[in-house]
Amino acid sequence: MSALVLRRVWGLMYRHLALYRRSWPRLLELVYWPVLQMTVWGFVTAYLAGVQNDVASVAAGVLLGGVLLWEVAIRSQMGFAISFLEEIWSRNLGHVFVSPLRPQELVAGLVGISAIRMLVGVIPAVLLAFALYNFGLWRMGPVVVLFFAALMMMGWAVALGVTSLILRHGAGAEPLAWSVLFGLTPFAAVFYPVSVLPDWLEPIALLIPAAHVFEGMRAALLEARIAWGHLAAAFALNLVWLGGMGWLFLRQFEGARVRGALLNIGE
Amino acid sequence: MSDAPALQVQGLTKRYRPDAPPAVEALDFAMPRGATWGLLGGNGAGKTTTIGMLLGLLVPTAGRIVALGHDMATDRFAALARMNFSSPYVALPHRLSVAENLRVYCHLYGVPRAERRIAELADQLHLADLLDRPAGELSAGQKTRVALAKALVNTPELLLLDEPTASLDPDTGDWVRSWLERYRAETGCAILLASHNMAEVERLCDQVLMLKSGRVVDRGSPAELLARYGRDDLEEVFLDIARNRRASGPSPALASPSPALRGRVGVGASAASDDAP
Numbered sequence: 001m002s003a004l005v006l007r008r009v010w011g012l013m014y015r016h017l018a019l020y021r022r023s024w025p026r027l028l029e030l031v032y033w034p035v036l037q038m039t040v041w042g043f044v045t046a047y048l049a050g051v052q053n054d055v056a057s058v059a060a061g062v063l064l065g066g067v068l069l070w071e072v073a074i075r076s077q078m079g080f081a082i083s084f085l086e087e088i089w090s091r092n093l094g095h096v097f098v099s100p101l102r103p104q105e106l107v108a109g110l111v112g113i114s115a116i117r118m119l120v121g122v123i124p125a126v127l128l129a130f131a132l133y134n135f136g137l138w139r140m141g142p143v144v145v146l147f148f149a150a151l152m153m154m155g156w157a158v159a160l161g162v163t164s165l166i167l168r169h170g171a172g173a174e175p176l177a178w179s180v181l182f183g184l185t186p187f188a189a190v191f192y193p194v195s196v197l198p199d200w201l202e203p204i205a206l207l208i209p210a211a212h213v214f215e216g217m218r219a220a221l222l223e224a225r226i227a228w229g230h231l232a233a234a235f236a237l238n239l240v241w242l243g244g245m246g247w248l249f250l251r252q253f254e255g256a257r258v259r260g261a262l263l264n265i266g267e
Numbered sequence: 268m269s270d271a272p273a274l275q276v277q278g279l280t281k282r283y284r285p286d287a288p289p290a291v292e293a294l295d296f297a298m299p300r301g302a303t304w305g306l307l308g309g310n311g312a313g314k315t316t317t318i319g320m321l322l323g324l325l326v327p328t329a330g331r332i333v334a335l336g337h338d339m340a341t342d343r344f345a346a347l348a349r350m351n352f353s354s355p356y357v358a359l360p361h362r363l364s365v366a367e368n369l370r371v372y373c374h375l376y377g378v379p380r381a382e383r384r385i386a387e388l389a390d391q392l393h394l395a396d397l398l399d400r401p402a403g404e405l406s407a408g409q410k411t412r413v414a415l416a417k418a419l420v421n422t423p424e425l426l427l428l429d430e431p432t433a434s435l436d437p438d439t440g441d442w443v444r445s446w447l448e449r450y451r452a453e454t455g456c457a458i459l460l461a462s463h464n465m466a467e468v469e470r471l472c473d474q475v476l477m478l479k480s481g482r483v484v485d486r487g488s489p490a491e492l493l494a495r496y497g498r499d500d501l502e503e504v505f506l507d508i509a510r511n512r513r514a515s516g517p518s519p520a521l522a523s524p525s526p527a528l529r530g531r532v533g534v535g536a537s538a539a540s541d542d543a544p
Contacts, residue, residue, distance in 0.1 A: 004377045011374025018367040019360065022401070086360075094357035095417070098322040099375040100348040254326070260283055262324045263315065 008101045012109030016083055017116070030117055034071040034125035041067040042133045061221040064135045066190045068126055069217060072148050073188075073210055074181045075121045076155025079114030081162045081177035088166070097262055103253050107246070110163075111156055118152065140220040146231055147213050153238040154209040155181070160245035164252040167261065189214045209237040271336035273425045273457030274298040274321065279330035281316050281481075290316040291481045294330065298459060298474075300424070303451055305468040306461040307501075308478030309509050314461040317478070318427055321459070322352055335424055346425075348376060353418035354429035355411065361403025365394060365413050368402050369420060376421035388416040392446070408439035415443070419450070428460040432467060444470060465501035475501070477508050484508055 020026050045060045087093045096106070129135045137144055162180055165173040187201065188210040194202050205211045212234035219227040256262050279294035291313040298304050306314050319325035321332060323343040332339040337346035359368045366385060373381035389395045392412045397405060402413060411431070418426060431447070432440035444467055451458055462468050468475060469489045477485040477492075485492065485508060489501055496504045496512075506512075 007374050007377055011371050014374060015360065015363065015367075015371040018363050018371070022362050022364075090360040090362075091356075091358040092360050094324070094354070095352070095359065095372070096375070097324055098347060098350075098352050099372065100344045100377070101375050102344060257324065258326045260316070260319065260325050263319050 005102075005105060008099075008105050009108045009112065012096070012101065012106065013112045013116075016086065016113040019086065027120070030075075030121040031124050034068075034075065034121045035128055037067050037071060038064065038125040038129050039132070042129060042135075045133065060133065060135055061139065062218060063191060064129050064133060065137065065140065065217050065221055066214060068122065068129060068137055069147055069151055069213065070185070070188070070190045070210070071122050071125060072118060073151040073155040073158075075118040076114050076152040077159045077162070077181050078155075078177060079117035080110045080156055080159030081166075083110050083113050083117075084159075084163050084166065085174060085177055088171075093262065103250060107160070107249065110159075114156065114159070115152065118155075140217060141226070143216070143220055143226050143231070147217060150209055150213050150231070150234040150238055153235075153242060154213075157209075157238065157241035157245045158184075160242070160249045164245070164248045167249075167252040167256045170261065184208060184210070187211070193218060206233070207237065209234040209241065212237070271333065272297045273300045273302065273335060274459065275331075275333040276321075277331045279317070279320060279332060280328050281313075281320060281325060282328045289328070289481050291320070291327075294483060296476060296483070296486070298457060300457050301451065301455040302473050303447075303458040303460070303471050305472035305475040306459060306478060307463075307465075307468060307475055307505060309505075311480075312478040313481040314478060315429070316481075318352075318429055318459075318461060321427060322350070323347060348421065349423060350425040350427065351376075351418040351421055351423040352427045352429075353414045353431060355407075355414070355431075355433045356429065359402045359410075359413065359417060362401055364399050365402055365405075365416075366398040368413065369416055372417050372420045378420050384420060388419060392416050407434050408436065411435055411439070411443060415446070422454065422456075424456055426456055426458045428458060428462075430462050430464075431460060432462070432464060440464075440467070447471060465505055469501045477505075479508060 020030075041063050045063050049060065087096055101109075126137050129137070140147070158181055159177075162173070162176045165176060187197070187205045188208050189197070189205055190210070194205050194211055194215060197205055212230040216227040216230040216234070219225050219230070275297045276294055279291060280289050281291040282289045294313075294317060296304075306317060308314050316325065320327050321334065321339075323339055323346075334343075334346040335349050337343065337349075339346060360371075363371070369385045369388065370381060372378075373384060378384050385398070389398055392415060394409075394412060394416060397409055397413070402410070405413060415431070418428070428447075432443050435443065447458065448471065450456060458471075460468070460471065472489060474488055475486065475492060476483050485495070487495065492501065492504050493499065496507050498504050498507065
């Protein structure tokens with residue numbers, strides 16, 4: 001990767017970092033939801049602990065771990081898609097697309113800013129979970145880094161799909177940037193094993209990389225082992241998802257150039 | 268490559284839908300380096316579509332664009348690095364300061380010694396006092412100067428300007444026009460501008476392409492057009508063309524059209540419409 005490519009990618013990231021530096025409500029929004037989610041689920045866990053100690057010992061790790069790790073995927077997806085939307089809202093895409101920034105570099109810049117947004121949002125929630133409920137995400141061991149990586153990749157893949165829909169359908173597809181991953185929650189086995197799902201739904205759930213991550217999380221928390229099979233499946237599926245959605249994005253980008261959608265996207 | 272025209276356009280055509288009339292049809296021209304050309308036409312004439320294609324934002328249905336020696340179909344990023352664009356209808360992020368905005372584009376265009384370049388532009392365009400202010404808090408005239416600075420960060424060899432003085436007061440508009448004249452003289456930058464301000468076109472442009480319904484219906488220097496239509500200013504020429512009144516003399520463009528244009532253009536031709544989405 002040449003220095004010029006890195007500089008263009010950094011240029012896009014710098015644009016968003018400068019925006020956050022000047023907009024505290026945006027910074028607050030990054031932190032607000034992960035902390036709120038973690039707090040609510042933390043109290044649920046505390047309540048369960050009061051009802052039945054056996055349940056509590058299991059639920060504490062599984063629920064809070066699920067909440068925090070799922071936020072990694074959600075924040076990664078939203079970080080990417082909303083950063084793209086910021087360009088539309090500021091009517092700046094015309095300038096960006098007539099600069100030498102390649103579509104792949106645009107994606108790289110959005111991935112970079114999404115990673116930063118995710119860390120800014122999730123780290124306070126992780127620290128608060130430890131402070132309030134004595135739950136440390138690091139309890140899973142170093143494999144938690146791989147869980148983070150797999151969930152970030154899945155978030156980016158979904159975001160590429162959302163961004164493709166925005167390129168295709170314009171402003172009408174914007175709400176998907178907030179909602180699409182919530183729709184996958186029941187099938188991603190965030191709070192329960194895949195085996196809980198109906199038989200016909202299990203193969204579908206196992207096509208979602210996050211389902212393998214959360215199976216791995218439960219193996220780490222409940223059995224203190226690393227489920228390498230699930231980890232491998234998560235990364236392999238992520239590669240397929242990223243490849244497919246990347247192809248879709250580039251196809252929709254070229255389609256937008258043919259239709260003239262880049263001239264008035266977002267209007 | 269340095270001898271190539273700034274812009275070479277052959278048979279450029281755009282249809283937004285296969286069954287729709289072309290928004291731009293069979294556009295041909297070769298704009299030399301260092302020239303300032305105007306793209307004139309009423310609303311829906313095809314100016315925005317043409318500029319969109321020249322910038323690579325739109326894929327032509329047919330035809331070819333070579334910008335600064337680079338084929339836009341296969342090598343557009345190499346051309347875009349040496350071009351730039353300004354329009355009052357494309358904003359810069361409002362919350363970023365002027366300096367931050369310029370820094371972003373210095374990065375995107377790979378400008379060496381970015382801070383020095385920003386300081387130079389701030390000096391030339393009288394932006395020094397505005398560098399720390401958010402772009403969204405500037406007046407229209409200040410925004411125009413910032414947009415020009417953005418368009419010049421990479422010292423472009425080809426500058427595309429969409430209505431560069433729209434919504435500016437006469438004093439600021441005159442300042443921008445003088446500045447563009449001086450910039451072209453100093454750098455040899457080729458400028459293609461789309462404008463509805465006929466006085467501006469008359470003052471700045473060596474050549475004018477008159478667009479109507481997606482086609483070039485006449486072309487020439489402002490003086491040639493005035494003589495051909497027997498008018499005193501370009502606004503009257505514009506109205507003659509818009510209202511299908513013929514020129515008193517033959518148009519060089521129509522007397523010897525390029526192969527792609529032959530038999531297809533004429534004053535008053537109006538088969539197409541610009542249906543840009």
